[in-house]
Amino acid sequence: MARQQKEKGYSIEWSTSARRSxxxxxxxxxxxxxxxxxxxxxxxxxxxxxxxxNPRFYPPDKWKLNNRGNYRAFEIKRFRIAYKIISKRxxxxxxxxxxxxQQPKKY
Numbered sequence: 001m002a003r004q005q006k007e008k009g010y011s012i013e014w015s016t017s018a019r020r021s022x023x024x025x026x027x028x029x030x031x032x033x034x035x036x037x038x039x040x041x042x043x044x045x046x047x048x049x050x051x052x053x054n055p056r057f058y059p060p061d062k063w064k065l066n067n068r069g070n071y072r073a074f075e076i077k078r079f080r081i082a083y084k085i086i087s088k089r090x091x092x093x094x095x096x097x098x099x100x101x102q103q104p105k106k107y
Contacts, residue, residue: 010053044081056085078100080099
């Protein structure tokens with residue numbers, strides 16, 4: 001999941017901090033429910049697959065300052081994922097992975 005993914009269209013890469021946050025969240029959830037952790041991973045993976053074929057599927061990130069539309073974000077299973085579309089390299093870079101109850105982070 002957190003490794004680079006590539007199919008038709010764009011490839012996905014994770015920033016170090018986003019990957020770390022993702023693994024911490026899954027580890028925390030798995031302490032209470034392995035099935036819950038698997039569900040989170042599966043749903044996030046499904047959502048990211050949509051960005052591979054259509055990077056602009058999700059709306060522009062409202063927390064990104066001076067966003068020209070290449071920074072996007074979505075919420076799934078109480079987590080917020082923000083990413084940047086790098087069109088020239090056909091990449092989607094996951095920048096932030098945060099629980100929705102955390103203080104919004106402008107960047």
